[in-house]
Amino acid sequence: MSALSQALWVLLLGSLLGLELVGKVPPTLHTPLMSGANAISGITVLASLTLIQKAGDNQALLLIGALSLGFALFNVVGGFLVTDRMLAMFRRKGDN
Amino acid sequence: MSTNLLTDAIDLVAVLLLGLGIKGLSKVRSARGANQLAAVAIALAVLGLLIEIRPGPMAWLWIAAGSAAGGLAGVITALRVPMTAMPEVVALFNGCGGLASLLVAVGVALFDSDGADMVALVSIDISVFVGAITFSGSIVAMAKLQGWLNTPAWTQSSLRHVVNIFLAVAALVGAVLLPGDPTGLPLWLVVISSSLLGVGVTLPIGGADMPVVISLLNSYSGVAAAAAGFVVGSQLLIVAGAMVGAAGLILTQVMCTAMNRSLLSVLFGGALGSGNQGSSGAAGGEQGYSRITSCSPEECAMALEQAERVVFVPGYGLAVAQAQHALRELSKLLENHGVEVSYAIHPVAGRMPGHMNVLLAEADVPYEQLIEMDVINPEFPRTDVVIVLGANDVVNPDAKTDSSSPLYGMPVLEVDQARQVFVVKRSLSAGYAGIPNALFELPQTAMVFGDAKAVLNGLLSELRSMGVGKVKQL
The missing domain is CATH 1.10.287 (Helix Hairpins)
Structure with a gap:
């Protein structure tokens, strides 16, 4: 039970943090922010890795884990790169 | 240790x-x-x-x-991926993130549920449910933005609510039964009915509202990740998923405010101007206009040549025509001629808030020339020429004056205040909202029909043949 309540606390505090962090966003940044947050949500790679680890010799589970890892990494890698491509364009003149 | x-x-x-x-x-x-x-x-x-x-x-x-x-x-x-397709790609990535969480939960349910307690089983439920909706909803959103999917007529009737409620109930039944039999029928009932629910909820939503939906689905994928965190017992995953989920929710709300839409009406209201979505414009859209003035690029070029202050209003049509670079060239020419040039950026110009800024930045348009709506609106009365390029609903004056218009209340660029307005457009087809634009009929408005890139190149050669731009260089 304590593990659960600890996890729920983590959930609660994480949500509050998320609400707090994105206060005022200029419209210019809506698309990059969405895309960046989207990349972060691919952190579910952690779950995929854990699943593969737990699978042992179960080939079917290994396959599901690897598939899920592939999709999650596609999200993470693609998401961060595409966000970087977008933001690279703002940077050039933002600094001048 | x-x-x-x-x-x-x-x-x-x-x-x-x-x-x-x-x-x-x-x-x-x-x-x-x-x-x-x-x-x-x-x-x-x-x-x-x-x-x-x-x-x-x-x-x-x-x-x-x-x-x-x-x-x-x-x-x-x-x-x-080209910058124009950014919203589709974000949707695709997001859908895959949701699918990953879904697969983890299904994997655990199928093969690793022996020792699973109630918490784990409920987490599997949530992860499968939210993951499946995120996945199928994102894919539908992507397909609609790409133009692969239209809005079927039945999705605009209240039948869709019945279908969606049925699917939601089916998913709920599966979810309740799952703890008793985590590997059998209930699991697949949840998977299938929530996937279909994702389709059923996203399909009726019109293209203009799609960014809001993608943002919301992005928030869901955070929730799915957090649920997967409960499934595998990872606090890091829970906290990161929760942060993305909450931040995505706020971003969705901010976007709704920018578009003057409430989240509820986006989700349940159906497409604006129902049924008109995706229909290839010319057929349904041209009725309703009676006083259209059209003009050639020559006339438009002459107006530009005499102007002191010009504002461009770029929309998604500009990006589709890949005309950003031609536009940049035209404005350089005008600047050399001593014309004051700026770009009016509506908060939802393009297909997503901030999308147009990205597209123009790609074409090397100086950041300082991109003026946000609130700043540029008071400037329109002292603007000589406004050129609207592939934008439609965001310059519709009905949004301010006609309370019966579906756009009523949406903040728009007040280009009708300018002395002269040229609207570059392929045809008189309706915009995303599927409704006619009163701007086109105003006496100071002239339509320049054609592809944005072709028209801009036409303007460039006209202006050059008038000797514009050469004066300063010599």
């Missing part, structure tokens, strides 16, 4: 960096660094987990295979 301490420390640093990353992404100056920071945070989190679980050789093999395939596909997609 020392390994635990190490991995705990890595996790904490990762959470800290993620938080700083999300925070930094909301400011122009820090955004790029913040994005890289968040990427480092994820890499750290993965490293910490690998140290903690020490995968065996068999596991490494599968990890390598999955990572290589997913990572490579991600790199290729991210580097090759």
Whole structure:
């Protein structure tokens, strides 16, 4: 039970943090922010890795884990790169 | 024990960096660094987990295979996609994130549910439900933005609510039954009915509202990740998923405000101007106009030549025609001629808030010339010429004056205040909202029919033949 309540606390505090962090966003940044947050949500790679680890010799589970890892990494890698491509364009003149 | 301490420390640093990353992404100056920071945070989190679980050789093999395939596909997609297709790509990535969470939950339910307690089973429920909706909803959103899917007529009737409620109930029944039989029918009932629910909820929504939906689905994928965190017992995953979920919700709300739409009406109201979505305009859209003035690029060029102050209003049509660079060239020419040039950017210009800024930045338009709506609106009365390029609903004056218009209340660019307005458009087809634009009939408005790029190139050659731009250079 304590593990659960600890996890729920983590959930609660994480949500509050998320609400707090994105206060005022200029419209210019809506698309990059969405895309960046989207990349972060691919952190579910952690779950995929854990699943593969737990699978042992179960080939079917290994396959599901690897598939899920592939999709999650596609999200993470693609998401961060595409966000970087977008933001690279703002940077050039933002600094001048 | 020392390994635990190490991995705990890595996790904490990762959470800290993620938080700083999300925070930094909301400011122009820090955004790029913040994005890289968040990427480092994820890499750290993965490293910490690998140290903690020490995968065996068999596991490494599968990890390598999955990572290589997913990572490579991600790199290729991210580097090759054109900037115009950004919203679709974000939807695609997001859908895959949802699918990953769904697969984890299904895998655990099928093969690892023997020792699972109630918490784990409920988490599997949530992860499958939200993951499936995220996946199928995102794919539908992508397909609609790409123009692969139209809005079927039945989805605009109240029948869709019946269908969706039925699917939701089916998913709920499956979810309730799942703890008794985690590997059998209930699991698949949840998977299938929530996938269909994702389709059923997203399909009726019109293209103009799609960015809001993608943002909301992005928030869902955070929730799915957090639920997957409960399934596999990873606090880091829970906190990161919760942060993305909450931040995505706020961003969705901010976008709704910018578009003057309420989230509820986006989700349940159906497409604006129902039925007109995606219908190839010319057929249905041209009725209703009686006083249209059209003019040639020559006349437009003459007006530009005499203007002192010109404002361009770029819309998605400009991007589709790949005309950003031609536009940039035209405005350089006008600047050399001594004309004051700026660009009016509606908060939802393009297909997503901020999308147009990205597209114009790609064409090297100076940042200072992009003027936000609130700043430029008071400037229109002293503007000589406004050129609307592939924008429609965001310049519709009905949004201010006609309370019966579906757009009523949406903040628009008040181009009707300018002395002369040219609207460059392929035809008189309706915009995303599927309704006629009163601007086109105003006496100071003239339509220049044609592809945005072709018209801009026409204007360029007309102006050059008039000798514009040469004067200053000599």
